[in-house]
Amino acid sequence: MSAKFPVLKPGATIGILGGGQLGRMLAQAAGKLGLRCHVYSPEADSCAFDVVGEKTCAPYGDEAALARFAAAVDVVTYEFENVPGETASFLARLKPVLPDPKVLATTQDRLAEKNFVAELGIATAPFAPVGSAAELAAAAEKIGAPAVIKTRRLGYDGKGQATIQKVGDAAAAWNAIGRAPAILERFVPFEREVSALAARGRAGEVVAYELIENVHRDHILHRSRVPAEVPAALAGQAIVIATKIAAALSYIGVLAVELFVVAEAGKRRLLVNEIAPRVHNSGHWTLDGATVSQFEQHIRAVAGWALARPQRLGRVEMVNLIGHEVEDWAKLLAEPGASVHLYGKREPRPGRKMGHVTKVFPES
């Protein structure tokens, strides 16, 4: 269906739902390609507003504002996977929305997402749906501890999660997440966290980056490096998984699949943790470390343009600047070989992603 959408011409306008740093960097990539952007965000201090000529500040449920937005753009995409499904569906009746809003229906519900992945024959950690304290107790018994309970909806960066260290913690965890519909996942002692980042174009072609290795702190991405230190065959499997997921979703644009590398009986295998239906923090290195960034690839895909074949420019390390870490900006700017990206956010609140720094080390 999406193949039928008209191919954009330079000068066309891309509507972006969400006003954070991902929307900002998408808009910057669109600008490089001669495309205009119109950012729609409910927050007045959205940092993406500062780099576009047109903006709408209105709630996601404001249908009059959405209709005006749709009339002003040629295609709609999003930087934020928690855009309400109704918002995306409303817009899709007026203009092409890419990736398709049905992707959101899958990825906004952790249970639907895990079921979708499992149905593709792709491994995940053991999981079970939880709708009540009793179900949680039963699931905890079945899956075992330690385990993590996560609300099915609206969780990111560790929010809406609680850990169950022993089966008896279940009741407290159920309260901690607000007794919302949830999913219980067995905690898997992983060797590494990795992410597979790929773009899928309108003709179904998929172009992946090399596998990325990630380190989280307090559930927030701290550091990424490329290439991941895993055997080539395992890295290849991760790319195959991302490609399979993108194809099964009829996905258009860039998506990231977060995976765990687990070592069991001396053998390594991959478990899918999460799908991010958007450009991804672990792909920010591509701005400096690859010949084409994830943001440009996403824009090319939603515009109906040819995807590029990214070449990596060296071994790459990317570190997030979280909260007050951004106050080191002057020191970082003076550091040889450091490429500093600041998102223009006014307040460095704890846990807030304020920028990132990339270093590329030429490989001999």
Added chain:
Amino acid sequence: MSAKFPVLKPGATIGILGGGQLGRMLAQAAGKLGLRCHVYSPEADSCAFDVVGEKTCAPYGDEAALARFAAAVDVVTYEFENVPGETASFLARLKPVLPDPKVLATTQDRLAEKNFVAELGIATAPFAPVGSAAELAAAAEKIGAPAVIKTRRLGYDGKGQATIQKVGDAAAAWNAIGRAPAILERFVPFEREVSALAARGRAGEVVAYELIENVHRDHILHRSRVPAEVPAALAGQAIVIATKIAAALSYIGVLAVELFVVAEAGKRRLLVNEIAPRVHNSGHWTLDGATVSQFEQHIRAVAGWALARPQRLGRVEMVNLIGHEVEDWAKLLAEPGASVHLYGKREPRPGRKMGHVTKVFPES
């Protein structure tokens, strides 16, 4: 004096005079660094307007608009060297203007510029001022033919120029340029055209890129490549010349010096052709071919931030897309290894710079 200007903090606003592609790319670089931009341009369809949150569309002589602009920004810079001197001076009484407006007084007048260069002991082609038909005839006799007559003010991309093939052409050339105050320059058969691109920071430090080699067509830059194919010693001399000029102007920001390489009696030497007090078309390769772009260096300099030390990523070629050449955009986007930049200009008029394409070839 400029060292006394306050150092900007992330989130500050840079005012950019001029709304073309150079302003657009400056704004994109500022965005990467968490800075806001406010573009001031008299033309409603300025392509830089599309990538900034704040814009003023008003004539350069509109003092009320200029005062509002000054009040809204923390520092002013320009992408356009023909900003009226009065505009820059007016703004400089309200906010820091970098580079200093007195630079414009030198570079907007070809005669003042050539005299300035000559006074530094730097070679140029033989030249003479022309204020009347009689002076032109005398200058043509003295300098010899072929020669080029150029209006002292407001010339770029070959406008306001006429060629004198033989001394008898002088009268026709004088009419062709509208009998405006002019400068006659001996036409020098050059081996190559090169440009030296350097940034000078507020503390006086200068960081140069490697020498760039340029090919013009119809007086418009067609193609640049780095490194220039000249002996290392000559390339070094060009960088020394640019550094000397930047220091003599107390320059803050990026400037380009266009030079001719001439071969005389088997020896090569450099003649300065022109100073561009701004980021320069021949430096667009730095967006893809260097670890820091000319646009980011300029923004760092005017913000009072540390300059970066650019590393070149390979042998680089940049080709401009002029006028209808931009209509090949889809083919170019599909070309392996081509980084396509489109400026978002609506009409591909003949001679108009619509975009550029860069290719980086890794060096072994």
